[in-house]
Amino acid sequence: MSITPGAREFVVDVPDVGVFTFARRNMRSELAISAEFSRLSEGIATPSAFLETVGGWIATLKVLTLIAPDGWVLDELDPLDDENYARLMKVHGALRAREDSFRQKPKPGSEDQRTGRGADDSVLVPSQVQPGAD
Numbered sequence: 001m002s003i004t005p006g007a008r009e010f011v012v013d014v015p016d017v018g019v020f021t022f023a024r025r026n027m028r029s030e031l032a033i034s035a036e037f038s039r040l041s042e043g044i045a046t047p048s049a050f051l052e053t054v055g056g057w058i059a060t061l062k063v064l065t066l067i068a069p070d071g072w073v074l075d076e077l078d079p080l081d082d083e084n085y086a087r088l089m090k091v092h093g094a095l096r097a098r099e100d101s102f103r104q105k106p107k108p109g110s111e112d113q114r115t116g117r118g119a120d121d122s123v124l125v126p127s128q129v130q131p132g133a134d
Contacts, residue, residue: 009066014094017087018069022095024102025064032063054085057092064095 008024023029036059041047047055058074077084 010098012094012098014091017091018072020065020069020072020091020095021067022064022098023066025099029063033059036062054088057088060095061088061092 009021010024011019011021013019037055040055040059041051044051062074077088
């Protein structure tokens with residue numbers, strides 16, 4: 001998926017890796033991440049924990065990375081170099097931490113704090129209007 005020019009973006013400096021420019025996640029990019037994961041996993045219905053984790057990192061980074069530091073090419077990372085997995089995890093973790101910082105925490109007493117699923121268990125009709133019990 002290509003991110004259109006003018007899309008909201010942000011910069012993350014990942015220590016010991018470099019500076020990345022990422023697109024802000026939206027519904028379209030979330031679907032593109034899922035599609036990329038499906039391509040990477042070749043459509044496996046039940047991926048292993050390893051495939052789900054590493055494939056998820058790679059799919060997310062492939063879709064959301066707009067600018068990567070020199071030498072960062074996901075498709076060319078050596079899978080036999082354990083350091084590459086550590087770097088993938090570090091970059092993905094930095095991306096997720098920055099995304100989490102964008103999410104507003106619910107304010108006390110806000111709609112997000114309600115416990116029900118929309119049903120109101122309280123009496124909705126005043127007792128003088130309710131039919132009498134037999």
